[in-house]
Amino acid sequence: MTEIDAKTVMALRKRTGAGMMDCKAALTEAQGDADKAIEILRRKGLQSADQRADREATEGQVFSYVHFNGKLGVLAEIGCETDFVAKNEEFQQFGKNLCLHIAAMNPTWLSQEDVPQAALDKEKDILTAQAQETMAGKPQDVIDKAVEGRIRKFFAQHCLLDQPWVHDDSQTVEEVRKSLVAKIGENIRIRRFVRLQLGA
Numbered sequence: 303m304t305e306i307d308a309k310t311v312m313a314l315r316k317r318t319g320a321g322m323m324d325c326k327a328a329l330t331e332a333q334g335d336a337d338k339a340i341e342i343l344r345r346k347g348l349q350s351a352d353q354r355a356d357r358e359a360t361e362g363q364v365f366s367y368v369h370f371n372g373k374l375g376v377l378a379e380i381g382c383e384t385d386f387v388a389k390n391e392e393f394q395q396f397g398k399n400l401c402l403h404i405a406a407m408n409p410t411w412l413s414q415e416d417v418p419q420a421a422l423d424k425e426k427d428i429l430t431a432q433a434q435e436t437m438a439g440k441p442q443d444v445i446d447k448a449v450e451g452r453i454r455k456f457f458a459q460h461c462l463l464d465q466p467w468v469h470d471d472s473q474t475v476e477e478v479r480k481s482l483v484a485k486i487g488e489n490i491r492i493r494r495f496v497r498l499q500l501g502a
Contacts, residue, residue: 306330314339344484361385362493365397367405373500376401383488393490396482399469404497409462412494417461425456462495 306329314325314336324343332338362381369375380397382388411417429452433445457464463476473481475492483490 306334310334310336314343344481361388362491363388363394363397365401367398367401369405374405375498376404376495378404378495379493381489381491381493382486387486387488387490390486392482393486396478396490400475400492400495403465403468403475404462404495406468407462407465408497409465409495410460412461412492413463414457414461417457422453426453429453429456462492 306326310329311322311325314329315322317336317340325339328339328342329336331342360381361384362379365378365380367376378397378400380393380400382393387393426449429449430445433448433452437445437448458466458474463474463479465475467473467475467478470478479490479492
Protein backbone atom coordinates (compact mmCIF):
# COMPACT_ATOMS: atom_id res chain seq x y z
CA MET A 303 0.00 0.00 0.00
CA THR A 304 1.36 3.45 -0.96
CA GLU A 305 2.21 5.70 1.97
CA ILE A 306 0.62 9.15 1.52
CA ASP A 307 2.47 11.95 3.33
CA ALA A 308 0.94 15.23 4.52
CA LYS A 309 2.94 17.25 1.97
CA THR A 310 1.37 15.33 -0.95
CA VAL A 311 -2.10 15.75 0.56
CA MET A 312 -1.53 19.51 0.97
CA ALA A 313 -0.31 19.82 -2.63
CA LEU A 314 -3.47 18.10 -3.90
CA ARG A 315 -5.66 20.25 -1.65
CA LYS A 316 -4.00 23.36 -3.11
CA ARG A 317 -4.66 22.14 -6.66
CA THR A 318 -8.28 21.11 -6.13
CA GLY A 319 -9.65 23.01 -3.14
CA ALA A 320 -11.07 19.72 -1.79
CA GLY A 321 -11.00 18.83 1.92
CA MET A 322 -7.92 17.20 3.52
CA MET A 323 -9.64 13.87 4.21
CA ASP A 324 -11.10 13.74 0.69
CA CYS A 325 -7.65 14.44 -0.79
CA LYS A 326 -6.03 11.72 1.33
CA ALA A 327 -8.72 9.18 0.42
CA ALA A 328 -8.41 10.02 -3.30
CA LEU A 329 -4.61 9.74 -3.20
CA THR A 330 -4.85 6.40 -1.39
CA GLU A 331 -7.31 5.12 -4.00
CA ALA A 332 -5.05 6.40 -6.81
CA GLN A 333 -1.95 4.87 -5.13
CA GLY A 334 -0.26 8.26 -4.88
CA ASP A 335 -0.90 9.36 -8.50
CA ALA A 336 -1.99 13.01 -8.18
CA ASP A 337 -3.62 13.22 -11.64
CA LYS A 338 -5.69 10.09 -11.00
CA ALA A 339 -6.62 11.47 -7.57
CA ILE A 340 -7.89 14.69 -9.21
CA GLU A 341 -10.06 12.58 -11.56
CA ILE A 342 -11.45 10.61 -8.56
CA LEU A 343 -12.23 13.85 -6.70
CA ARG A 344 -13.90 15.31 -9.78
CA ARG A 345 -16.09 12.23 -10.26
CA LYS A 346 -17.16 12.19 -6.61
CA GLY A 347 -17.57 15.95 -6.62
CA LEU A 348 -19.97 15.99 -9.57
CA GLN A 349 -22.10 13.37 -7.80
CA SER A 350 -22.10 15.48 -4.64
CA ALA A 351 -22.97 18.58 -6.72
CA ASP A 352 -26.23 16.87 -7.69
CA GLN A 353 -26.85 16.01 -4.01
CA ARG A 354 -26.30 19.66 -3.01
CA ALA A 355 -28.73 21.01 -5.60
CA ASP A 356 -31.59 21.34 -3.10
CA ARG A 357 -29.57 23.14 -0.43
CA GLU A 358 -30.42 26.78 0.22
CA ALA A 359 -28.13 29.34 -1.42
CA THR A 360 -29.12 32.54 0.38
CA GLU A 361 -25.72 34.25 0.32
CA GLY A 362 -23.87 35.32 -2.82
CA GLN A 363 -23.26 38.37 -4.92
CA VAL A 364 -24.49 40.43 -7.84
CA PHE A 365 -21.75 40.63 -10.49
CA SER A 366 -21.55 43.25 -13.23
CA TYR A 367 -19.80 43.97 -16.48
CA VAL A 368 -19.93 47.09 -18.63
CA HIS A 369 -18.32 47.02 -22.08
CA PHE A 370 -15.52 49.59 -22.62
CA ASN A 371 -17.73 51.71 -24.92
CA GLY A 372 -20.48 51.93 -22.29
CA LYS A 373 -23.10 50.55 -24.70
CA LEU A 374 -23.46 47.05 -23.27
CA GLY A 375 -23.89 45.99 -19.64
CA VAL A 376 -24.64 42.80 -17.72
CA LEU A 377 -25.84 42.07 -14.17
CA ALA A 378 -25.88 38.50 -12.85
CA GLU A 379 -27.02 37.28 -9.42
CA ILE A 380 -25.23 34.17 -8.18
CA GLY A 381 -26.18 32.52 -4.89
CA CYS A 382 -24.10 30.34 -2.57
CA GLU A 383 -24.59 28.97 0.95
CA THR A 384 -22.14 31.07 2.96
CA ASP A 385 -20.59 34.54 2.92
CA PHE A 386 -17.19 32.81 3.14
CA VAL A 387 -17.68 31.19 -0.30
CA ALA A 388 -19.08 34.44 -1.74
CA LYS A 389 -15.60 35.91 -1.12
CA ASN A 390 -13.81 32.85 -2.53
CA GLU A 391 -11.50 33.72 -5.43
CA GLU A 392 -12.91 31.02 -7.73
CA PHE A 393 -16.50 32.02 -7.00
CA GLN A 394 -15.54 35.63 -7.81
CA GLN A 395 -13.83 34.56 -11.04
CA PHE A 396 -16.86 32.48 -12.05
CA GLY A 397 -19.12 35.51 -11.53
CA LYS A 398 -16.91 37.77 -13.66
CA ASN A 399 -16.55 35.14 -16.39
CA LEU A 400 -20.30 34.52 -16.39
CA CYS A 401 -20.98 38.22 -17.03
CA LEU A 402 -18.53 38.15 -19.96
CA HIS A 403 -20.25 35.01 -21.26
CA ILE A 404 -23.70 36.67 -21.08
CA ALA A 405 -22.34 39.78 -22.83
CA ALA A 406 -20.90 37.66 -25.67
CA MET A 407 -23.58 34.96 -26.03
CA ASN A 408 -26.73 37.00 -25.37
CA PRO A 409 -28.93 34.27 -23.81
CA THR A 410 -32.68 34.85 -23.79
CA TRP A 411 -33.59 32.70 -20.76
CA LEU A 412 -31.80 31.18 -17.78
CA SER A 413 -32.92 27.55 -18.25
CA GLN A 414 -35.20 25.34 -20.35
CA GLU A 415 -37.87 25.65 -17.63
CA ASP A 416 -37.96 29.43 -18.20
CA VAL A 417 -38.84 29.17 -21.89
CA PRO A 418 -42.53 30.16 -22.20
CA GLN A 419 -44.65 27.27 -23.51
CA ALA A 420 -46.00 29.47 -26.32
CA ALA A 421 -42.44 30.25 -27.54
CA LEU A 422 -41.48 26.56 -27.38
CA ASP A 423 -44.65 25.45 -29.22
CA LYS A 424 -44.04 28.05 -31.94
CA GLU A 425 -40.41 26.92 -32.37
CA LYS A 426 -41.49 23.25 -32.52
CA ASP A 427 -44.08 24.08 -35.21
CA ILE A 428 -41.48 25.91 -37.33
CA LEU A 429 -38.86 23.17 -36.91
CA THR A 430 -41.38 20.41 -37.64
CA ALA A 431 -42.51 22.17 -40.84
CA GLN A 432 -38.87 22.64 -41.93
CA ALA A 433 -38.01 19.00 -41.18
CA GLN A 434 -41.06 17.68 -43.04
CA GLU A 435 -40.09 19.76 -46.06
CA THR A 436 -36.37 18.91 -46.13
CA MET A 437 -36.90 15.26 -45.12
CA ALA A 438 -39.97 14.50 -47.26
CA GLY A 439 -40.49 10.76 -47.71
CA LYS A 440 -38.56 9.84 -44.53
CA PRO A 441 -40.33 7.87 -41.74
CA GLN A 442 -42.09 10.03 -39.12
CA ASP A 443 -39.89 8.76 -36.26
CA VAL A 444 -36.77 9.92 -38.17
CA ILE A 445 -38.35 13.36 -38.65
CA ASP A 446 -39.34 13.48 -34.95
CA LYS A 447 -35.73 12.69 -33.92
CA ALA A 448 -34.44 15.45 -36.20
CA VAL A 449 -36.88 17.90 -34.61
CA GLU A 450 -35.72 16.84 -31.11
CA GLY A 451 -32.11 17.50 -32.12
CA ARG A 452 -33.01 20.94 -33.44
CA ILE A 453 -34.92 21.74 -30.23
CA ARG A 454 -31.74 20.87 -28.28
CA LYS A 455 -29.82 23.31 -30.49
CA PHE A 456 -32.51 25.93 -29.82
CA PHE A 457 -32.00 25.47 -26.04
CA ALA A 458 -28.20 25.59 -26.47
CA GLN A 459 -28.56 28.88 -28.31
CA HIS A 460 -31.12 30.60 -26.09
CA CYS A 461 -30.83 29.13 -22.55
CA LEU A 462 -27.87 30.31 -20.47
CA LEU A 463 -27.32 27.00 -18.64
CA ASP A 464 -27.32 25.02 -21.91
CA GLN A 465 -24.98 27.34 -23.81
CA PRO A 466 -21.39 26.23 -24.52
CA TRP A 467 -19.16 28.11 -22.02
CA VAL A 468 -17.58 30.96 -23.98
CA HIS A 469 -14.24 30.45 -22.18
CA ASP A 470 -14.13 26.68 -22.97
CA ASP A 471 -16.81 25.43 -25.36
CA SER A 472 -16.19 21.78 -24.49
CA GLN A 473 -18.42 22.44 -21.44
CA THR A 474 -21.82 24.05 -20.96
CA VAL A 475 -22.41 26.82 -18.41
CA GLU A 476 -24.26 24.26 -16.25
CA GLU A 477 -21.30 21.85 -16.36
CA VAL A 478 -18.93 24.64 -15.29
CA ARG A 479 -21.32 25.55 -12.44
CA LYS A 480 -21.49 21.91 -11.30
CA SER A 481 -17.69 21.59 -11.39
CA LEU A 482 -17.42 24.65 -9.16
CA VAL A 483 -19.99 23.20 -6.73
CA ALA A 484 -17.94 19.98 -6.64
CA LYS A 485 -14.71 21.87 -6.01
CA ILE A 486 -16.00 24.34 -3.40
CA GLY A 487 -18.41 21.96 -1.66
CA GLU A 488 -21.40 24.32 -1.52
CA ASN A 489 -24.47 24.75 -3.67
CA ILE A 490 -24.00 27.58 -6.17
CA ARG A 491 -27.00 28.81 -8.10
CA ILE A 492 -27.26 31.27 -10.98
CA ARG A 493 -30.47 33.01 -9.97
CA ARG A 494 -31.06 35.60 -12.68
CA PHE A 495 -29.36 37.92 -15.13
CA VAL A 496 -30.08 40.98 -17.24
CA ARG A 497 -28.23 42.11 -20.35
CA LEU A 498 -28.73 45.69 -21.46
CA GLN A 499 -27.63 46.93 -24.87
CA LEU A 500 -28.05 50.51 -25.96
CA GLY A 501 -30.85 50.79 -28.49
CA ALA A 502 -31.66 47.06 -28.45
